[in-house]
Amino acid sequence: DARVTQTPRHKVTEMGQEVTMRCQPILGHNTVFWYRQTMMQGLELLAYFRNRAPLDDSGMPKDRFSAEMPDATLATLKIQPSEPRDSAVYFCASGLALARGGARGYTFGSGTRLTVV
Amino acid sequence: KNEVEQSPQNLTAQEGEFITINCSYSVGISALHWLQQHPGGGIVSLFMLSSGKKKHGRLIATINIQEKHSSLHITASHPRDSAVYICAVLNRDDKIIFGKGTRLHILP
Numbered sequence: 001d002a003r004v005t006q007t008p009r010h011k012v013t014e015m016g017q018e019v020t021m022r023c024q025p026i027l028g029h030n031t032v033f034w035y036r037q038t039m040m041q042g043l044e045l046l047a048y049f050r051n052r053a054p055l056d057d058s059g060m061p062k063d064r065f066s067a068e069m070p071d072a073t074l075a076t077l078k079i080q081p082s083e084p085r086d087s088a089v090y091f092c093a094s095g096l097a098l099a100r101g102g103a104r105g106y107t108f109g110s111g112t113r114l115t116v117v
Numbered sequence: 118k119n120e121v122e123q124s125p126q127n128l129t130a131q132e133g134e135f136i137t138i139n140c141s142y143s144v145g146i147s148a149l150h151w152l153q154q155h156p157g158g159g160i161v162s163l164f165m166l167s168s169g170k171k172k173h174g175r176l177i178a179t180i181n182i183q184e185k186h187s188s189l190h191i192t193a194s195h196p197r198d199s200a201v202y203i204c205a206v207l208n209r210d211d212k213i214i215f216g217k218g219t220r221l222h223i224l225p
Contacts, residue, residue, distance in 0.1 A: 033213065043203065043215040056212060089158060097211065106150065106213070108160040 002026045004094050006109035013116055018080040021112045024073055025094030032075045033106070034060075034067055035091040043091070049075065050097065082116045089113050120144050123204050123216035131224050136191040138219045140204030143185065150213070151178050151189050152203040160203075163189070196223045 005024040013019055025032050034046040047057035047067040057067060064083070069075045079086055095106035121142045130136055140149070151163040164171050164178040166187070171178050175194075180187040191198055204216040 031211075042217050043205075045213060045215075048212070050211070056210075091160060093160075093213075106165070107162060108152070110159050113158070 002107070004092055004107050004109035006090075006092050006112050008112055009110065010113045011115070013082055013114070015083055015116055016081045017116075018078065019082045019086075019114060019116075021077045021090050021092075021114070023075040023077075023092030023094075023109055025075060025092070026107055027073070029094035029096050029107075031095045031097045031106075032069060033091075033093045033095075034075070034077050035093065036088045037091060037111070038088045046077070046090075079114075082114075084116045087115050119217070120208075120214050121204055121206055121216040123202075123219050125219060126217065127220045127222075129222045129224065130194055132195060134194050134223075136194050136198070136221065136223075138189045138202050138204075138221070140187045140189070140216055141185060142187075142204075142206045142214075144206065144208050144214065146206040146208055147211075148207040149180055149187050150205040150207065151187075152205060154201045154203060154218070156200070163202075191221075194223045196225050199223050 007022045030051050033048040035043050036046055037043045046060045048055055049069050052069040066078045089111045091111045092109040093106045124139045148165055148167045150165050153161045153163050166180045175192045177190040199222050201218040201220050203218045205213050207213055
């Protein structure tokens with residue numbers, strides 16, 4: 001089965017350090033989402049890309065977070081500097097958005113569990 | 118008020134019972150997604166629907182676009198169905214908006 005691959009699965013880092021999370025979307029998918037899940041807030045959309053172009057990153061703290069798609073096979077989410085409140089599970093999802101009215105489906109990665117101490 | 122509301126928030130039932138989880142939304146959507154998240158944390162897509170009804174095994178999802186409501190049903194529930202079920206809608210701007218989830222616990 002095709003899957004969305006996220007690395008690393010777990011990351012523990014000290015406050016102030018840079019963290020980079022990676023996502024390999026399913027080949028052929030043209031839409032990539034980054035989400036964050038915490039106990040308090042549930043799932044929150046951070047950013048998403050269509051055909052590698054960022055469409056919306058309004059959910060992301062701009063001063064420390066950045067999301068990029070250097071190519072169609074890789075999406076990255078970077079936090080610099082990291083803070084304890086960034087501790088969460090970060091999910092990537094990819095899907096194929098077709099023409100208006102077309103079917104869509106999204107597949108989630110297993111997530112990166114980030115702990116900032 | 119959240120744009121996507123799920124009910125109930127928590128549900129405990131005995132094995133074999135028929136389960137219904139509801140999702141109401143207040144925005145225009147192009148599709149609605151039911152997701153399952155097990156205690157291990159992984160998220161699995163169950164259904165994506167934009168109209169009518171879909172069935173997969175013991176799971177049935179329905180959506181009423183006019184009423185802005187969807188239901189997820191589980192027939193002959195089993196302890197392995199215990200998970201958090203999340204309703205998510207894809208709005209007209211292609212954003213996914215999540216409900217808070219329904220935590221289901223099936224007792225043997």
